[in-house]
Amino acid sequence: MAPASKPRIVQIGPLSGSPVAQPLIDAHFEPFRLWEEADPIAALQREASSITAIVTTANYGCTRQIIEAMPALKAICSWGVGYDSIDIAAAREHGVLVSNTPDVLTDCVADTAWGLMIAASRRIAQGDRFVREGHWGQVHGSFPLGNRVSGKKLGILGLGRIGEAIARRGQGFDMEIRYHNRHARNDVPWTYADSLTALAAWADFLVIATVGGAGTHHLVNAPVLEALGPDGILVNISRGSVIDETALIQTLQQGKLRSAGLDVFEHEPQVPDALRTLDNVVLLPHIASATHETRAAMAELVLHNLQAFFETGKVLTPV
Numbered sequence: 001m002a003p004a005s006k007p008r009i010v011q012i013g014p015l016s017g018s019p020v021a022q023p024l025i026d027a028h029f030e031p032f033r034l035w036e037e038a039d040p041i042a043a044l045q046r047e048a049s050s051i052t053a054i055v056t057t058a059n060y061g062c063t064r065q066i067i068e069a070m071p072a073l074k075a076i077c078s079w080g081v082g083y084d085s086i087d088i089a090a091a092r093e094h095g096v097l098v099s100n101t102p103d104v105l106t107d108c109v110a111d112t113a114w115g116l117m118i119a120a121s122r123r124i125a126q127g128d129r130f131v132r133e134g135h136w137g138q139v140h141g142s143f144p145l146g147n148r149v150s151g152k153k154l155g156i157l158g159l160g161r162i163g164e165a166i167a168r169r170g171q172g173f174d175m176e177i178r179y180h181n182r183h184a185r186n187d188v189p190w191t192y193a194d195s196l197t198a199l200a201a202w203a204d205f206l207v208i209a210t211v212g213g214a215g216t217h218h219l220v221n222a223p224v225l226e227a228l229g230p231d232g233i234l235v236n237i238s239r240g241s242v243i244d245e246t247a248l249i250q251t252l253q254q255g256k257l258r259s260a261g262l263d264v265f266e267h268e269p270q271v272p273d274a275l276r277t278l279d280n281v282v283l284l285p286h287i288a289s290a291t292h293e294t295r296a297a298m299a300e301l302v303l304h305n306l307q308a309f310f311e312t313g314k315v316l317t318p319v
Contacts, residue, residue, distance in 0.1 A: 005030070006028060006029050006030045007028075007029050007030065007053070007310050008029070008030045008031075008032060008048075008050075008051050009025075009029045009030070009031050009032070009051060009053045009054065009055055009306065010031070010032045010034055010044065010048050010051050010053070010054045010055070010066075010070065011025070011031035011032065011033055011034060011035075011054075011055050011056070012034050012035065012054060012055070012056035012057070012060040012061070012062060012066070013034070013035045013056065013057060013059070013060035014033075014035060015055075015057065015079060015299070017057070017079070017290070017295055017298075018292075018295035018296060018298065018299050020295075020296050020299050021079065021295070021298075021299035021302070024299050024300065024302075024303050025055060025302075025303065025306075028303060028306070028307065029055075029306065031055065032047055032048060032051065034066075035060075040066070041065055041066070041069050044066065044069040044070055045069055048069070048070050048072075049070070049071060049072065050072050051070060051072060051073070052072050052073060052074045052075065052309075053073070053074065053075045053076075053077065053306060053309055053310070054066070054070070054073065054075070054076045054077070055077050055078075055079070055302060055306065056076060056077075056078050056079070056086070057078060057079040057080050058078060058079070058080025058081070058082040058083065058085055058100075059080070059085065060085070061078075061083075061084075061085025061086045061087075062076050062078075062085075062086045062087060062091075063087055063090075064087045064089075064090035067087060067090045067091060067094055067096060068090070068094070073094065073096050074095070074096060074097060074309070074313070075096065075097045075098075075099070075305075075306075075309040075315060076091060076096055076097070076098045076099070077099045077302050077305040077306050077309070077315065078098065078099065078100050078101070078302070079101060079298055079299065079302045080100060080101060080289075080298070081100050081101060081102050081105055081109075081162075081289075082100070082211065082212055082238075082239060083098060083100050083319050084211065084212035084213035084239060084241075086098055088319070097309065097314070097315050097318055098315075098318065098319045099302075099305040099315035099316065099317045099318055099319065100317060100319050101297075101298040101301040101302060101317065102161060102317055103161060103317075104294060104297035104298055104301055105288075105289040105294045105297075105298060106161045106162050106165050107165060107294075108288065108289050108290075108291050108293075108294040109162050109165075109237055109288040109289055110162055110165035110166045110168075110169060111169075112237055112263060112284070112287070112288035112289075113162075113166050113207050113209070113235055113237045113288070114166070114169050115261075116235045116237070116261025116262070116263065116282055116284070117149060117205055117207065117233065117235050117261060118149055119261055119282045120233050120235065120259040120260060120261040120280075120281075120282050121146055121147040121148070121149050121205075121233055121259070122146040122147070122149070123143070123144060123146040124282070125282045126143075126144075126279060127143060130143055147204075147231075147233070147258070149173060149205075150173040150174055150175070151173070151174050151175065152173075152175055152176075152204040152205060153175065153176045153177075153178070153202060153203050153204045153205070154166075154167070154170045154175040154176070154177045154178075154203065154204070154205050154207065155177075155178050155179070155180070155193070155199040155200060155202060155203030155205065155206045155207070156177065156178075156179040156180075156190075156206075156207050156209055157179070157180050157196060157199070157206065157207070157208045157209060157210050157219070157220070157242075158179075158180075158181065158208065158209040158210025158211065158238065159179040159181050159185060159188065159190075159209070160209065160210075160211075162209045162237070162238075163179065163207075163209035163210075164188065166207055166209060167179065167188070167190055177190040177191070178190060178191040178192070178193045178199055178202060178203070179191075179192060179193065179199070180192070180193045180194070180195070180196045180199045196219065196220075196224055197223055197224050197227045198227075200224045200225070200227040200228040200229075200232070201227040201228070201229070203228065203232065204231065204232060204233065205232070205233050205234075205235065206220075206224075206228050206232065206233070206234050206235070207235045207236075207237070208220060208234070208235065208236040208237070208238045208242050208243070209237060209238050210238050210239075210242060211238065211239070212238060212239025212240075212241050212242060213239075213241075216239070216241070216242045217241050217242070218241070218242070218243070218244040219242050220234070220236075220242055220243045220244065220248075221244045221247055222244065222247040222250070222251065225244075225247055225248060225251040225256065225257055226251065226256055228257060229256070229257070230255055230256055230257065230258060231258050232257055232258055233257075233258055233259050233260065233261070234248070234257060234259075234260040234261070235260070235261040235262075236260075236261075236262050236263065236264055237263045237264065237288045238264065239264055240262075240264040240265040240266040240267070240268055241266055243266065245265065245266040245267075245272065245275075248260065248275075249272060249274045249275060249278075252278055252280060252281065253274070253278070258280065259280040259281065259282075260280070260281050260282070261281075261282040261284075262275075262281065262282070262283055262284065263284040263285075263286055263287065263288045264286050265286075268286060269285070269286075271283065301316070301317065304316055305317060
């Protein structure tokens with residue numbers, strides 16, 4: 001008996017964030033590699049009229065144009081927790097399910113937030129450069145002092161899964177914790193701040209863990225940054241669009257903010273020269289979930305969402 005044919009899916013871009021992701025997809029599905037097409041929309045209209053599922057990532061997303069070029073489309077399964085790059089409104093208009101990969105990356109992203117907090121406050125990256133460049137023992141004076149982390153005040157913008165994991169770690173550092181959300185939560189022990197500016201004015205550290213998209217675009221603006229103040233430290237592991245990057249640069253340059261730790265940027269992978277030349281900023285290339293364990297778990301969840309759709313017509317982790 002001939003083996004059953006594998007279901008065809010459209011793949012928006014390469015799954016290069018994990019060595020196991022593409023082999024998993026290839027083993028169970030026949031992907032139409034859209035990124036290899038010179039004219040993607042024409043290729044969809046030619047090749048994908050009967051394909052019902054898309055696999056994509058938070059970076060590649062999925063546009064209304066792609067959705068409307070696939071009349072049989074019923075599911076978009078995304079690799080990543082953020083989905084602001086997917087046209088959710090278009091998907092809902094056309095009755096298309098959308099899934100992401102929550103939970104499996106929560107701890108590693110929270111760990112990265114803490115790594116950036118410690119690196120920015122204790123000048124870890126600067127200390128590394130100081131030693132590598134041969135300055136230790138060769139320059140007048142000692143390495144500049146940093147700031148204590150434990151016992152300080154931690155403000156969190158966005159108390160979802162990741163924000164809550166960041167807060168729990170803060171308890172281990174004996175920190176006082178407050179948060180700002182759309183709404184207060186009655187299932188957590190931390191204090192709700194009904195104003196982001198007030199939270200920033202209170203906090204020593206402000207960590208951004210909210211979702212991206214139009215609703216949070218430039219939510220962290222010049223007044224918020226100035227409220228955080230010259231002793232404040234900003235960390236972002238959510239989406240670059242949440243921060244007004246121009247205002248952040250000006251605030252750092254003018255000494256109105258002590259330092260920042262950034263894993264995401266407004267127009268990544270482009271990072272402004274002004275940020276790259278500042279010595280009081282720690283910069284990462286959007287790697288908060290980039291561990292072998294987490295990326296493998298994300299790949300498996302994408303696979304399971306696709307399999308569930310083809311078997312039941314539903315996805316496991318709908319957005």
